Amino acid sequence: MNEIENGSYEERLLQDATRYATEAGERILSVMKKPLHIQEKKNASDLVTEVDLLSERIVRERIAGDYPEHWIMSEETDGGLGNAYDAFLQPNEGYGWIIDPIDGTTNFIHGLSHFAISIGIMRDDVLVCGVVYNPITRELYSAQRGHGAFLNGQPIHASTEARLENALLATGFQADDWKPDSPVVEQIGNLTGKSRNVRILGSASLDLCFVASGKLTGFWHDGLYPWDVAAGALIIQEAGGSVTNKSGEPFRLSDNTLVASNGGVHRAFLSLL
Known part of the structure; x- marks a missing residue:
C-alpha cells in the first residue's frame, strides 16, 4: 500500500x-x-x-x-x-x-x-x-x-505546565511489585514536595489518556506490558505529549519502564525518577 x-x-x-x-x-x-x-x-x-x-x-x-x-x-x-x-x-x-x-x-x-x-x-x-x-x-x-x-x-491536547512543582502525576504498582521495598515507593518519595501530588488510579491505559487530555501532567510505571500501553502511548504522542523509557529514549514496546508527560516537565520528571 x-x-x-x-x-x-x-x-x-x-x-x-x-x-x-x-x-x-x-x-x-x-x-x-x-x-x-x-x-x-x-x-x-x-x-x-x-x-x-x-x-x-x-x-x-x-x-x-x-x-x-x-x-x-x-x-x-x-x-x-x-x-x-x-x-x-x-x-x-x-x-x-x-x-x-x-x-x-x-x-x-x-x-x-x-x-x-x-x-x-x-x-x-x-x-x-x-x-x-x-x-x-x-x-x-x-x-x-x-x-x-x-x-x-x-x-484533546496535553497540558501546558512547564514546572514540575505544578504537575499532577500518577503511577502504579504491578501485582508482583506490591511490596514495601518496591522502587515505586522510592520514586514517589523523590517526587514528594517537588510536584503538586501523585495519584495511584489503577488503570495504566486510562492514566495515559488522562495525560493526553491534560487531566494529569505525567505518568510513570515500571513493569508494564505491551497490552497496557500500546494504545495510550500513541494517544499521548498524538496529543502533543512525550513518551520515553527511563533513559529518555523514545518508548518502545520492548521497554518495561514508561515515562509519559505533557513534554514541558519531562526532563525534570526523568531526573527525579
Whole structure:
C-alpha cells in the first residue's frame, strides 16, 4: 500500500477497533452486577475474571473474522507465554492488534469505575491506531498516527505546565511489585514536595489518556506490558505529549519502564525518577 492507501485502511481499522471496544464494553456492563468468579494468576493482586475472558473473546473473534491476516496479542491469551517484551525486540511484519480486555481488573472487581478496554494497532513496528474505552463513563479516547488524539470525537491536547512543582502525576504498582521495598515507593518519595501530588488510579491505559487530555501532567510505571500501553502511548504522542523509557529514549514496546508527560516537565520528571 502507498501512504494514502495506508491512511484510508488505518482509518477503517480505527473505526473497527472503536466498534469492537464499545461492543465489549456493552457486554461488560450487561454482566457487571452478576457474581464474579475471581481467579488469582500469580498472587492475590494479579486477578482475572470470566468477564476479562469474555471481553477478550469478543475482540479477538471480531478481529479474526474481519482481518484474518493480522496477528493478535492479548493479555489473557498471551500473557502467560513467556516474556511479552521479547516479541518487540525485533521488527514485526504486517498489521497486528494488542489488546487488554479489561485494564484495571482490580478496580472492576471492587466496583471502581476506572477501568477500560485498550486496543492498539501496529503496522510493522509502528503504532498506528489506538482506542481506550471506559464503558462506565462512556469515554472513548482514540488516535490515528498523524491525525491527532480525540475524546468522544473532540480533539484533546496535553497540558501546558512547564514546572514540575505544578504537575499532577500518577503511577502504579504491578501485582508482583506490591511490596514495601518496591522502587515505586522510592520514586514517589523523590517526587514528594517537588510536584503538586501523585495519584495511584489503577488503570495504566486510562492514566495515559488522562495525560493526553491534560487531566494529569505525567505518568510513570515500571513493569508494564505491551497490552497496557500500546494504545495510550500513541494517544499521548498524538496529543502533543512525550513518551520515553527511563533513559529518555523514545518508548518502545520492548521497554518495561514508561515515562509519559505533557513534554514541558519531562526532563525534570526523568531526573527525579
